[in-house]
Amino acid sequence: MSENTLTSKTVPTIVQCPTCKKEVEWSEKSPHRPFCSERCKLIDFGDWADESNRIAGNPTYDDVMGEDLEY
Numbered sequence: 001m002s003e004n005t006l007t008s009k010t011v012p013t014i015v016q017c018p019t020c021k022k023e024v025e026w027s028e029k030s031p032h033r034p035f036c037s038e039r040c041k042l043i044d045f046g047d048w049a050d051e052s053n054r055i056a057g058n059p060t061y062d063d064v065m066g067e068d069l070e071y
């Protein structure tokens with residue numbers, strides 16, 4: 001049987017990558033969501049991390065990778 005037997009209609013949530021504006025499917029297919037790729041994630045992340053790092057000089061940011069958006 002096909003996957004259609006589970007739910008009659010499955011509409012994936014689409015978000016835009018904040019870095020390059022590419023459409024990203026909000027699912028397990030996109031582990032870097034809302035970014036389209038790890039590269040875009042690092043670009044955006046590096047943007048502010050660089051700044052706050054310079055200002056605060058704070059080496060503790062172990063919490064940034066936390067993912068709590070599980071279905």
Ligand SMILES: [Zn+2]
Pocket residue numbers: 017018019020021022035036037040
């Ligand atoms: Zn991107």
